[in-house]
Structures are given as C-alpha cells and as structure tokens.
Amino acid sequence: xxxxxxxxxLCTLLPVVxxxxxALLFPLVTFAxxxxxxxxxxxxxxxxxxxxxxxxxxxxxxxxxxxxxxxASDFYTNLQAHGxxxxxxxxxxxxxxxxxxxxxxxxxxxxxxxxxGPQLTAAVDYLHQHAGQVSxxxxxxxxxxxxxxxxxxxxxxxxNWTKDxxxxxxxxxxxxxxxxxxxxxxxxxxxxxLLLLDYYDPYQNLCPSTMTYTEQVDAALAHDASxxxxxxxxxxxTPFGGASSxxxxxxxxxxxxxxxxxxxxxxxxxxxxxxxIEQTAGY
Numbered sequence: 119x120x121x122x123x124x125x126x127x128l129c130t131l132l133p134v135v136x137x138x139x140x141a142l143l144f145p146l147v148t149f150a151x152x153x154x155x156x157x158x159x160x161x162x163x164x165x166x167x168x169x170x171x172x173x174x175x176x177x178x179x180x181x182x183x184x185x186x187x188x189x190a191s192d193f194y195t196n197l198q199a200h201g202x203x204x205x206x207x208x209x210x211x212x213x214x215x216x217x218x219x220x221x222x223x224x225x226x227x228x229x230x231x232x233x234x235g236p237q238l239t240a241a242v243d244y245l246h247q248h249a250g251q252v253s254x255x256x257x258x259x260x261x262x263x264x265x266x267x268x269x270x271x272x273x274x275x276x277x278n279w280t281k282d283x284x285x286x287x288x289x290x291x292x293x294x295x296x297x298x299x300x301x302x303x304x305x306x307x308x309x310x311x312l313l314l315l316d317y318y319d320p321y322q323n324l325c326p327s328t329m330t331y332t333e334q335v336d337a338a339l340a341h342d343a344s345x346x347x348x349x350x351x352x353x354x355x356t357p358f359g360g361a362s363s364x365x366x367x368x369x370x371x372x373x374x375x376x377x378x379x380x381x382x383x384x385x386x387x388x389x390x391x392x393x394x395i396e397q398t399a400g401y
Contacts, residue, residue: 159347161311164200164401165253168193169208171218171241171298172258174382175317175391176209177230181378185228187385190256192392197254200401206244208237214262215289238294245301253310255298256352256395260286260339261317273325283338290342299348313350313395314343318358319365320372320381326363354394358387 170176170190178188194205207230210223217223221236233240245252263286267279295312302310316336321328336355343351359367369375371387383391 158344158350159308161350161399162253162309163311164197164202165251165310166202167204167206167248167252168197168202169206169241169244169252169255171237171255172209172315173213173262174209174211175315176256176258177207177211177228178209178388179211179228179382180384181373181376181380181382184385185230187388189383189388189391189395192389193256193395196392196396196401206231208233208240208244210237212262213237213259215260215286215294216263218259219289219293238297242297242301245298250304250309252302254313254399255302255310256313256315257294257298258315258317259294260290261335264335268328270321270325273321273327275328275331279331283335286335287338287342290339291345295342295346295349299346302348308348311350311399312348313352313399314339315352315391315395316340316355318355318371318383318387318391320368320374322361323364323368323374329361350398352395352398354391357390357394 168190170193176188176190178185178191180187188207190205190207190209194202197205210217210226210229212224218237221239223229223237231240241255245255263282264275264279267275267282269276295314298312299308302308302312316339319332340351343349358371359365370384371390372383373380
C-alpha cells in the first residue's frame with residue numbers, strides 16, 4: 119500500500135474507531151496540586167521556535183477530521199505576537215510515555231511533522247538543532263498509559279492502575295523531563311520554558327465516582343513537574359469547569375454529547391486549553 123493510500127485509509131478508519139471506543143486515547147483525569155520539591159525558576163519567555171509534544175490533544179485531533187487546529191495551534195497564534203516565528207508539532211495520537219521514549223506510536227502517519235523513531239528522540243534532536251532558540255515547549259503525556267485500566271461502563275479501574283501510574287511517574291521524572299531539560303540547557307542555563315499540561319475530564323458527568331482515582335493522576339503530574347524546578351505545570355481542568363458535577367462545559371468543550379461520543383476537545387475546548395497555557399506562562 120502506498121503512503122498516500124495508507125494515510126487516506128487511516129483518516130477514514132480512525133474517527134470510527136475513536137467514536138466507538140471513547141476510552142481509546144486516555145482516561146479521565148482531574149487536577150490536584152502536588153507537593154512542590156523545588157522552587158520554580160523564572161520563565162525565560164518566548165523565542166523564535168515553539169515546539170509542541172504529546173498525544174492526541176497536542177496533535178489537535180477532532181472526530182470530524184478537522185485536525186488543522188488544536189490548543190498548540192491556538193497558542194502559536196498568541197506566540198506570534200511575542201516574536202515566535204516557527205511552530206513545530208511532533209505530537210502523535212495514542213502516544214504513551216513508553217512509546218514516546220521507545221517508539222511505536224499507534225498512528226504515526228497522522229503526525230504533523232515528519233520524523234522517524236521515538237517522539238522524545240525527535241524532540242531532543244530538534245532542540246539540539248535549534249539550541250537556545252526554542253521556547254516554549256508544551257507537553258501533555260501519560261494518560262494513554264492508563265487506558266486499559268478504566269472501564270467507562272462500570273466507572274471503575276482495575277488492579278493495574280497503581281503499577282501503570284507508577285510507570286508514568288518514572289518515565290516522566292527519570293527520562294522524558296530530564297532529557298528535555300538537558301536539551302534545553304546551554305552553558306548551564308535553561309534557555310526555554312517547558313510547560314506540562316494536565317487533562318480535563320471528559321467522563322466526569324458519566325463517572326463522577328472515579329474522581330478519587332483521577333485526582334491521583336493529576337496530583338502525580340503536578341508533583342512530577344515540580345521536581346526539577348524547570349517545569350511549569352498548567353492546569354486545564356479548572357477552566358473546563360473543575361470538579362463540578364454535572365459539568366455543562368463538557369458538552370460545549372468536547373464531543374462527548376455529540377453523535378461521535380468522543381472525548382476530544384472541540385474548537386472551543388482547545389481555545390480554553392490554549393488560554394490556560396497563556397495565563398500560566400504570562401506571555
């Protein structure tokens with residue numbers, strides 16, 4: 119099969135798969151502040167290049183096949199007013215922390231930027247190629263690790279939850295974040311801003327009883343971000359409506375109430391995420 123035909127086949131099949139299995143890419147997650155271990159360093163501010171990393175949300179997936187936008191694209195619009203001239207998106211739908219490190223993203227043909235191998239390797243190479251010129255870097259990753267642990271029909275998680283969450287923590291704190299920080303450090307100085315996002319909860323109206331588990335996820339992400347003092351944590355859960363139940367914003371900001379029954383953000387939701395990044399960074 120040719121590359122063009124393979125891409126066409128995926129573009130036709132993927133939205134059907136995602137609509138039928140809304141837990142495919144990531145489980146619900148909420149926001150909880152983790153314990154800060156290191157003082158946050160002052161932000162560097164925007165430079166010439168903006169690099170977006172992560173999974174389907176960073177990619178800007180929508181089940182109606184409108185993949186041109188997303189929060190990263192919206193954020194870049196803001197960054198252009200601050201001197202950023204180049205936007206590169208390495209995100210891959212379905213990416214886990216493991217596949218980000220080792221490769222094997224399930225939908226590599228959907229990448230907006232052509233590269234081979236693991237996303238983390240491509241990101242580090244990109245940062246080295248543009249040393250000292252990349253800021254900010256945004257990242258959302260980790261929820262796909264837990265997809266098989268969540269049963270959205272029974273609103274429960276299985277016994278693998280603790281182990282898989284530990285993998286997210288380990289991959290972020292020992293590999294992903296350290297490698298990105300190292301690649302963004304020149305002559306001992308951090309030359310860009312690294313922003314780690316949490317996730318809104320597309321299932322909070324369907325499964326409010328699982329809030330305890332989802333709080334664990336974002337508490338872990340917040341704590342992981344705090345460990346080095348070089349990562350800024352971005353709360354996107356609160357702007358989506360927080361822990362209110364029911365949350366009417368879920369129908370407005372995501373595709374959960376549409377015929378697609380899909381967890382991904384609509385344009386309005388991606389705009390909310392971009393604004394959360396802008397407010398946190400203070401650009």
